[in-house]
Each structure stands twice: as C-alpha cells, then as structure tokens.
Amino acid sequence: MQTILVCDDDKQIVEAINIYLTGEGFQVIKAFDGYEALELLEKNEVNLMIVDVMMPGLDGIRTTLKVRETSSIPIIILSAKSEDTDKILGLNIGADDYITKPFNPLELVARVKSQLRRYTQLGNLNQQSNSQVYKCGGLLINDENKEVSVDGELIKLTPIEYNILLLLVKNAGKVFSIDQIYEKIWNEDAIGADNTVAVHIRHIREKIEINPKEPRYLKVVWGVGYKIEKQ
Amino acid sequence: MNQKSLTPVLKRMAGFLHFIFVCITLLGIGFMYLNTNYGRGLDWLQNETFEQSPDFNRKVQSDITSIFDYLKYQEIFETNGSVDYNKVVLQATSGPGGDVTYTLNDIILYGKSLGYYLDESDNYELKGIPENLSEEDETQYYVQWRCYQSEDELTGPDQSFATLPELTYEILSRFSSYYSIYSRLMSDFTNFYFRVAYYSKNNAIYEILTNAPEMSVDDMMAMGKYIYYAGDSSDLAVRTNFDSTFPSIPALMAQNNPYNSSQNYVVVGLDTSYKANDDYAQEFAAYNSSRKSFANGLCLAAIGLAGCFLTFVFLTYASGHQSFSDPAITLYPFDKIRTDIMLLLMLFVTYLGAVLAAPLLSRLLHLVVSSNYWNRANRVIMFGVVYFCVIITFFSLLRRYKAETLWKNSFLYEVMESLSERSFKYRLTLGYVLYLSANVFAITLGAFFVLNHEEAFRSIPFILAVTVWILGNLMIFHYLYNNAIQTERIHEAIERLASGETNYKVEVSQFSHLEARLAEGLNRISDGLQTALAEQVKSERLKADLITNVSHDIKTPLTSIINYIDLIKREHPEDPTIQKYLEVLDQKSQRLKTLTEDLVEASRASSGNIKLEMANIDIVELVQQTTGEFEDKYALRHLELVNTLPNEVILIEADGRRLWRVLENLYNNAFKYALESTRVYVGVEDHGPEVTFSIKNISSSPLNISPDELTERFVRGDTSRTTEGSGLGLSIARDLTTLQGGKFQITIDGDLFKAEVTFPIKN
Numbered sequence: 001m002q003t004i005l006v007c008d009d010d011k012q013i014v015e016a017i018n019i020y021l022t023g024e025g026f027q028v029i030k031a032f033d034g035y036e037a038l039e040l041l042e043k044n045e046v047n048l049m050i051v052d053v054m055m056p057g058l059d060g061i062r063t064t065l066k067v068r069e070t071s072s073i074p075i076i077i078l079s080a081k082s083e084d085t086d087k088i089l090g091l092n093i094g095a096d097d098y099i100t101k102p103f104n105p106l107e108l109v110a111r112v113k114s115q116l117r118r119y120t121q122l123g124n125l126n127q128q129s130n131s132q133v134y135k136c137g138g139l140l141i142n143d144e145n146k147e148v149s150v151d152g153e154l155i156k157l158t159p160i161e162y163n164i165l166l167l168l169v170k171n172a173g174k175v176f177s178i179d180q181i182y183e184k185i186w187n188e189d190a191i192g193a194d195n196t197v198a199v200h201i202r203h204i205r206e207k208i209e210i211n212p213k214e215p216r217y218l219k220v221v222w223g224v225g226y227k228i229e230k231q
Numbered sequence: 232m233n234q235k236s237l238t239p240v241l242k243r244m245a246g247f248l249h250f251i252f253v254c255i256t257l258l259g260i261g262f263m264y265l266n267t268n269y270g271r272g273l274d275w276l277q278n279e280t281f282e283q284s285p286d287f288n289r290k291v292q293s294d295i296t297s298i299f300d301y302l303k304y305q306e307i308f309e310t311n312g313s314v315d316y317n318k319v320v321l322q323a324t325s326g327p328g329g330d331v332t333y334t335l336n337d338i339i340l341y342g343k344s345l346g347y348y349l350d351e352s353d354n355y356e357l358k359g360i361p362e363n364l365s366e367e368d369e370t371q372y373y374v375q376w377r378c379y380q381s382e383d384e385l386t387g388p389d390q391s392f393a394t395l396p397e398l399t400y401e402i403l404s405r406f407s408s409y410y411s412i413y414s415r416l417m418s419d420f421t422n423f424y425f426r427v428a429y430y431s432k433n434n435a436i437y438e439i440l441t442n443a444p445e446m447s448v449d450d451m452m453a454m455g456k457y458i459y460y461a462g463d464s465s466d467l468a469v470r471t472n473f474d475s476t477f478p479s480i481p482a483l484m485a486q487n488n489p490y491n492s493s494q495n496y497v498v499v500g501l502d503t504s505y506k507a508n509d510d511y512a513q514e515f516a517a518y519n520s521s522r523k524s525f526a527n528g529l530c531l532a533a534i535g536l537a538g539c540f541l542t543f544v545f546l547t548y549a550s551g552h553q554s555f556s557d558p559a560i561t562l563y564p565f566d567k568i569r570t571d572i573m574l575l576l577m578l579f580v581t582y583l584g585a586v587l588a589a590p591l592l593s594r595l596l597h598l599v600v601s602s603n604y605w606n607r608a609n610r611v612i613m614f615g616v617v618y619f620c621v622i623i624t625f626f627s628l629l630r631r632y633k634a635e636t637l638w639k640n641s642f643l644y645e646v647m648e649s650l651s652e653r654s655f656k657y658r659l660t661l662g663y664v665l666y667l668s669a670n671v672f673a674i675t676l677g678a679f680f681v682l683n684h685e686e687a688f689r690s691i692p693f694i695l696a697v698t699v700w701i702l703g704n705l706m707i708f709h710y711l712y713n714n715a716i717q718t719e720r721i722h723e724a725i726e727r728l729a730s731g732e733t734n735y736k737v738e739v740s741q742f743s744h745l746e747a748r749l750a751e752g753l754n755r756i757s758d759g760l761q762t763a764l765a766e767q768v769k770s771e772r773l774k775a776d777l778i779t780n781v782s783h784d785i786k787t788p789l790t791s792i793i794n795y796i797d798l799i800k801r802e803h804p805e806d807p808t809i810q811k812y813l814e815v816l817d818q819k820s821q822r823l824k825t826l827t828e829d830l831v832e833a834s835r836a837s838s839g840n841i842k843l844e845m846a847n848i849d850i851v852e853l854v855q856q857t858t859g860e861f862e863d864k865y866a867l868r869h870l871e872l873v874n875t876l877p878n879e880v881i882l883i884e885a886d887g888r889r890l891w892r893v894l895e896n897l898y899n900n901a902f903k904y905a906l907e908s909t910r911v912y913v914g915v916e917d918h919g920p921e922v923t924f925s926i927k928n929i930s931s932s933p934l935n936i937s938p939d940e941l942t943e944r945f946v947r948g949d950t951s952r953t954t955e956g957s958g959l960g961l962s963i964a965r966d967l968t969t970l971q972g973g974k975f976q977i978t979i980d981g982d983l984f985k986a987e988v989t990f991p992i993k994n
Contacts, residue, residue: 010787010788010790010791012791012794012795013787013790013791013794016790016791016794016795016798017794019798054783080782080783080784080786080787080790081783082828082831083779083831100786101786101787101789101790102786102789102790102792102793102794102820102824103790105794105797177849177852178852178855178856191878194855195855195858195859195862195872195874197855197859198855198856198857198858198859198860198862199859199862199863200859201856201859202859202860202862202863220856220891221887222848222853222856222887222888222890222891223848223849223850223852223853223856223885223887223890223891224846224848224849224852224887225852226856
C-alpha cells in the first residue's frame with residue numbers, strides 16, 4: 001500500500017483529499033503545516049506528497065525545498081495561486097506537478113496515480129533501447145505493435161490519431177502547422193480552411209492528457225501549430 | 232592695536248603715499264620737460280658727450296667764422312697790432328663842399344653822445360638807443376667810403392645814402408663785434424687755440440694770425456679736439472677729430488687770402504680739459520648739469536611711477552575691505568549710487584573740473600609761479616583734477632565689482648531685468664521699438680555724417696562708431712538666437728512630455744529670465760505627471776493585487792464546497808429533491824469558480840498588468856486551431872460553424888496564448904448565446920494593412936443592450952445575468968485585444984451579434 005502525505009492548513013480540504021485517496025486504496029498521512037509535514041516525512045515511509053503553498057509557518061515552496069534536500073519523492077503542489085509565474089516557480093523549485101484550487105477530485109487522483117506510476121514503475125523502462133519505441137516523459141509509443149501508453153496505461157487511438165502523434169513524438173520539440181501535418185499524414189496538398197487536423201489533435205489530447213486544457217505532452221502553440229514537448 | 236583699526240590707517244597712508252608719488256612723477260616729468268634735451272630720446276644720455284652735441288659744433292663753427300671776421304676787423308680798426316683810434320673809418324659828403332671825414336675816435340665820441348655804449352658784462356654787446364635826434368642828425372650823407380665796405384660795393388643809392396646816426400650804429404656794432412671777438416679769442420684765457428697762416432708765392436711775405444704764438448701746429452693738433460686745413464694741394468683730407476669738417480672753412484680761407492697763392496693753412500685746437508674759464512668751459516658745465524638734471528628727472532619719474540603702481544596695487548587689493556582678514560566688502564554711500572548714473576555723474580564732474588576747477592586753481596597757482604611756467608602749471612593742474620576724478624571712479628567701480636553690485640546696481644540692469652520679467656508680448660514690442668529706433672537713429676546719424684564729411688570713412692571716431700553699431704547688432708542677434716535656442720529646447724521638452732516621456736526634464740540653468748520660469752514650470756508638470764502616473768500605476772496594481780488576493784481567499788473555501796458537494800453526490804442520495812438541490816449547488820459552485828478565475832484575469836487585463844510575449848503568429852492557423860477545439864462542443868447545441876478563411880498565411884504580431892483567450896471567449900460567447908440549430912459564421916478578412924477576424928451568430932434572446940454595455944459589465948458592476956459564465960468574457964477579450972495593439976468591436980443588428988478583432992498585418 002502506498003502512502004501519501006497531504007499537507008494543507010485547511011482541514012476540510014485535507015479531509016476531502018483523504019476521502020478520495022483512501023477510496024482509491026492509498027494510505028494518507030495528514031499534516032497541517034510545513035513543519036509537521038517535514039516531521040512526518042522523517043518518521044514515515046512516504047511515496048508522494050501533496051502540499052499547499054499558502055500555509056502559516058513554513059509555506060509550501062520552502063517545504064518543497066526542504067524535502068528536496070533529502071528526498072526525490074513526487075511532490076504535487078496544490079494552490080489557489082493560478083498565475084503562470086506561480087506555476088513556473090513551483091515547478092522550478094522541484095515540484096513535479098502543480099494543481100490549482102478549486103481542483104477536480106478526479107483530476108487530482110489521476111495526477112497522483114500518474115506521478116506514482118512514473119516514479120515506481122517506469123524507472124526500469126529507461127533501459128529498453130528499442131529503435132521502434134519512442135518515449136517522451138510518461139508518453140510511450142511502441143511502433144512495432146502500434147501501442148501507445150501514458151504513464152504505463154494503454155491508450156486507444158485511431159490510425160490517423162496514431163500517425164499524427166507518432167509524427168510529433170518522432171520530432172519532439174518541433175512545431176508543426178496544421179497544413180504541414182495534413183500533408184505528412186494524408187500525403188495530399190493542404191487546401192486549407194479545414195478543421196480536420198485541429199479536431200484530431202483535440203481528440204488525441206483528450207485521450208492522452210489528464211487535463212486537456214492544460215496539456216503536459218501535446219501542446220498547442222497558438223497561431224503557429226502543435227508540438228510534443230521534449231522531455 | 233587690532234587689525235580692524237589698522238587697515239583704514241594703512242589705506243589712508245597708502246592713499247597719501249600715492250598722492251606723493253603722483254607729485255614725484257609729475258616733478259620728474261617736469262624736470263625732463265624743462266630740459267633743453269627734452270624729446271631727444273634716451274640714447275643721447277648714454278652715447279653723447281658735450282663735444283658731440285649740436286650746440287658745441289655750432290659754437291666751434293661760429294668761433295672759426297669769428298677768426299676770419301677778426302682778420303677783417305684787424306684791417307679796419309688796427310694799426311700794428313693794436314687799436315688805432317685815429318684811423319679813418321668814414322668818408323662822406325652832404326653835398327658839394329660838405330665833405331666830412333670821421334676817425335674811429337670821432338665815431339665813438341658821436342656814438343657816446345647819442346647814448347650807445349658797449350656792455351662789457353655781455354660780451355661787449357652794443358647797447359643803448361639814440362634819443363632826441365636833432366635835425367642835423369637826420370641829414371642824409373652820401374657815403375664815399377666806410378670801413379666795412381670796399382668802394383666797389385657802394386653801388387645802389389640806398390646803400391650810399393644814410394644818416395650819421397645810422398652809420399655810427401653800423402660802425403659801432405662792428406667795433407663791438409671786433410671787441411667781443413678780441414676779448415673772447417685773443418686777450419682772455421681761452422681753451423680755443425688757432426693759427427691762420429697765409430704765405431705769398433715765394434714764401435717771402437707771410438701773414439699769421441694766432442692767439443697762441445708760442446704753440447706750434449703740432450701742439451694744437453695734440454689737443455682734445457683739433458682741425459687742420461691746408462689750402463695747398465699737399466693734403467686733400469681735412470685732418471680733424473671734430474664731428475663736423477666745417478665745410479665753410481675753404482671759402483672763408485679764400486675770401487681773406489691777401490696773396491694770390493694757395494700756400495696757407497688754418498689750424499684750430501680745443502683744450503677739452505677746459506682749464507680756462509671761457510664760454511666752452513661754461514657751456515660744458517651747463518651741458519653736464521643739464522644731463523644730470525634730465526637723468527634725475529628720469530629717476531624721479533621712474534620712482535614716482537613705481538610708487539604709484541605699488542600703492543595703486545595695494546589700494547586695489549585693500550579697497551572695500553575693513554580688514555585684511557575680513558572678506559566682507561564695505562560700500563560707501565557713493566558706491567550705492569547706480570553704476571551707470573555714477574559713471575555719467577563722474578564724467579560730468581570730470582568735465583566740470585577740467586573746465587572750471589582747473590583754471591580756478593591755476594589762477595591761484597599763478598600767484599606763486601613765474602609766468603614762464605603758467606602754461607605748464609595749467610596742464611599739471613588739469614591733469615591732477617582729471618586724475619583725481621578717474622581714481623575716485625575707478626575705486627568705486629572696484630568696490631562695486633568686489634561686492635558684485637557693479638552690474639546689478641546699474642540702471643541698465645534694472646531696465647533689462649524689468650524688461651525680461653515682463654510678458655513675452657510686452658518684451659517683444661518694447662524690444663522691437665527700442666531696437667528699431669536705435670538702428671534708425673544710428674543709420675540716420677551715420678548717413679548724415681557720411682554726406683557731410685568726405686573723409687568720413689577715414690575718421691577714427693566714425694569707424695569706431697560703426698564698429699560699435701555692428702557689434703551691438705551682433706549682440707542683439709546673439710540674444711535673439713539664444714532665445715530661439717531656449718524656445719526650441721522648451722518645444723522639444725513639450726514634445727517629449729506629450730509623447731509620454733513623462734520623466735523628461737529640462738536643465739533650468741540653460742535658460743534665462745522668463746524662459747527659466749517656463750522651464751521650471753515644465754519640470755513641475757513633468758514631476759506632477761510622473762507622480763500622478765506612479766500613483767495611478769500603484770493604485771491599479773493595488774486593485775489588481777486586491778482582487779487576486781481576494782480570489783485566492785475565496786478559492787480555498789470554494790475548493791471545500793465543490794469537493795464536499797462531489798462527496799455528497801458520491802453517496803448517491805435517493806431523494807430526487809436532494810439530487811435536484813445538489814445539482815443547483817454544483818452548478819452555482821462551478822460558476823463561482825469560473826467567476827473568481829475570470830475576475831482575476833479581467834482585472835489584470837483592464838489594468839494592463841500582464842506580461843505579453845509578443846511573437847509573429849498566423850491568425851488563420853489560430854482560427855483553425857480554435858475552430859478545431861470548439862467543433863465538438865458546438866455540435867452539442869447543433870450549432871454549425873461556417874469558416875471563411877483565406878488559404879494563405881497572414882502574420883500578425885501578438886501574444887498567441889492571449890489571442891487564443893480572446894478567440895476562446897468569443898467562441899464561448901457564441902456557443903452560450905447563439906440560438907440553437909443556427910449557423911455561426913467565422914471569418915478572416917485581409918484589408919491590406921489590417922486583418923479582421925469576425926464571428927457572427929444569431930442571439931437566442933433579444934439583445935436589448937448596447938454593444939458598449941456588453942463589454943463594460945465588469946467596469947459598471949452590472950451583474951444581472953443568471954445564465955452560466957461570469958459575464959466577463961467580452962470584457963476580457965476586449966482588454967486583451969487592446970493590450971496587444973488590436974481593435975475590438977461589437978456590432979448588434981437586431982438578433983445578429985457580430986464581434987470583430989482587427990490587427991495590423993506584419994510584413
């Protein structure tokens with residue numbers, strides 16, 4: 001059984017998270033400020049930590065920094081601060097994910113599971129050096145048997161969706177415009193004024209992303225095209 | 232004694248000393264002025280000796296002439312080397328049978344009776360004036376012979392007829408001349424030695440005249456100064472060490488040659504030790520004393536000038552100071568009169584002094600000074616008066632300069648100040664009138680002068696006046712030019728301020744007078760603008776921060792509400808009423824969530840407190856992407872999206888994510904308010920320099936609201952909406968568009984809702 005440390009000064013939120021996570025079969029340790037969290041981390045074997053930013057005493061950012069001095073467990077920051085700068089700060093100081101309040105409980109659980117899978121299971125996948133396997137963070141494409149998995153979970157894609165994703169993963173970091181993608185996949189000249197590609201991309205996002213509006217893998221570069229973030 | 236009381240005493244002493252030194256200078260100049268050598272330069276003092284002076288040479292020349300004169304007089308008045316009073320000196324006739332013969336004795340006696348006498352003290356000068364001449368004395372005689380003229384010289388009638396007193400005067404004056412030469416050269420001690428010798432052709436007969444028979448020719452030539460002239464051809468050169476060769480000697484020699492021979496010579500020697508007390512010795516002494524007095528005068532003048540200069544320097548340094556250690560300047564009441572007024576006053580006083588006081592003073596001086604020197608004394612007095620006035624003026628100016636009131640305490644300064652402090656209009660008008668009248672006056676005067684004086688262009692005062700006029704005009708141009716520069720600076724400052732450079736400041740020290748105030752005013756405006764701007768930015772930020780913080784504080788309890796509603800739903804309550812209530816709670820809490828998120832974004836967008844990441848983006852691509860995102864969603868409400876997109880890349884400069892947010896809000900807006908099962912038209916149109924994105928839909932409910940109000944909701948706080956959404960979407964879209972440099976427009980035509988976003992196309 002995996003143990004998750006939840007740290008927030010709002011007891012009701014901690015309790016709600018506790019209910020959700022316990023329901024999914026996790027063991028939850030509750031902390032209500034940064035110092036308490038650090039103490040509990042020392043005493044218990046913890047697999048993942050969810051921490052609030054705005055807390056009395058030691059805040060979430062400093063707690064994360066302290067934890068990172070000794071441990072590499074996944075840390076998810078849960079904060080009411082939804083600004084870009086806040087998210088960038090949180091991820092830069094060592095957090096693995098950033099969820100804004102008010103959060104969707106299902107999303108939270110999905111993200112927790114995703115982080116845990118990556119931390120515990122995918123570690124040994126790195127050794128697989130198959131030329132037919134393309135990997136991008138938690139996203140894995142096995143071109144041999146046309147399988148796509150995210151954080152170890154198999155995803156079902158249509159052939160066109162698969163081809164688009166493969167194109168983007170093969171050229172991770174490169175931005176493709178709608179016309180370019182169309183020409184590569186359909187092998188035809190793009191006539192324009194066609195939403196097919198955009199719709200397909202949306203469908204792929206809905207399948208591989210936990211929150212399609214805040215994609216981790218397939219990113220929209222607005223007004224330019226689409227790309228898979230190089231990880 | 233402390234310094235405070237010492238300094239005025241010192242200054243008074245210095246002033247007195249200065250006066251003394253001025254007197255000494257004048258005295259020295261006087262000495263030099265009165266000297267006969269005045270105006271001969273300085274080198275004579277060093278280089279000339281008495282024997283080189285023109286006076287000396289004239290004297291030698293006259294004495295040489297005298298030698299030959301004496302030769303003549305010897306014939307007339309002497310017999311055997313001494314004066315013969317019985318010698319006949321005049322034969323005349325008053326008519327037939329009236330022949331008369333006069334001896335020297337007769338003439339002397341007659342002369343004495345007339346009142347003539349020889350003044351022994353004055354070189355035997357003939358003196359006395361004949362008085363009470365009788366009728367007999369007026370008788371005209373025909374002169375047959377007289378001692379000083381040979382017969383053949385008596386030609387014209389006017390030469391031959393004369394009265395006896397006239398003839399007596401003639402003869403006696405020659406006799407006096409003879410006597411004078413004799414006493415000077417022959418009898419008395421003299422330093423002038425000479426020998427004249429004539430020989431007949433065979434050297435048998437000879438005639439010698441000398442005042443030193445015992446001296447040989449060589450003896451004479453051994454003296455300090457000598458000249459030897461020989462009439463024969465043996466020696467062409469004149470042997471002499473005089474400065475002059477006395478070119479009259481040959482003629483004189485020839486005139487008095489009694490023989491028809493060239494065997495003759497003249498030798499003159501001068502004893503330059505001047506043992507004998509003769510004219511030479513006296514003149515030598517006088518010459519030397521004159522030299523000495525000139526040198527003394529020079530020394531006095533030099534000392535006086537040096538003293539004047541030193542005391543002047545000291546007074547210049549000390550003027551105005553009460554003590555040396557005290558830098559403060561004390562001004563006398565006289566120094567407080569306006570500078571230019573004082574100058575005019577002193578000019579007038581000096582003029583008055585020169586015209587009135589100097590003559591008055593010289594009258595007083597005339598009581599004690601001999602009339603020979605009146606003229607010079609007048610000049611000295613005049614100089615003194617003018618000098619006094621100039622010195623007083625100078626020191627007053629000096630004190631003003633030290634106290635820095637020289638310019639400021641002048642009437643001219645006052646006028647200029649008052650002029651520059653007035654309004655621009657007043658200043659310009661007055662300045663123009665003054666300038667014009669001054670120029671018209673100057674040109675008229677100049678023209679008048681030129682027309683009336685042919686030599687005008689060569690007259691120095693005219694050239695000076697023209698120069699001053701040109702300089703004056705140049706100065707006015709310089710002033711105007713400076714003014715223009717200042718105006719330009721102000722203009723530039725205003726331009727910059729107007730273009731938003733609110734921190735722009737002008738350098739006040741570069742401006743003067745009224746412009747300086749203008750510059751200060753500008754700087755104050757700049758300060759005010761900056762403060763106001765900073766205040767506004769600060770308050771906007773505070774507002775945005777407040778909204779952000781409040782929204783954070785709302786989000787935490789909202790999280791619990793949403794989560795616990797979800798938890799209740801997971802309990803699957805059986806009661807349909809509770810299920811219905813839960814649904815309402817869920818809906819409202821979700822709306823609250825959107826509202827808080829939009830609130831923050833709207834406040835940031837409206838305050839401009841957003842960091843934009845501008846890049847070149849393709850608006851067509853963006854619209855395709857957005858359409859792709861919404862196609863499925865629109866299908867839910869049976870809305871058909873109709874795209875009209877150009878098949879080309881249209882680049883604009885914008886922040887992709889923010890522009891997506893604009894389009895997202897517009898698509899969402901259409902999705903929420905469009906009548907179900909209608910078409911939504913989306914288009915991108917290229918208008919040359921600009922590109923316009925438009926979205927049109929048919930509203931499901933009547934649009935009884937103006938387009939402006941649609942986007943002003945947030946600002947006006949009008950939140951009467953009951954449907955989903957925060958009602959801030961359009962407001963955010965508008966603010967974000969404007970922030971990125973685009974135009975946002977909403978048109979309502981009946982139920983047709985149309986939103987347009989326009990951006991300039993990037994080349």
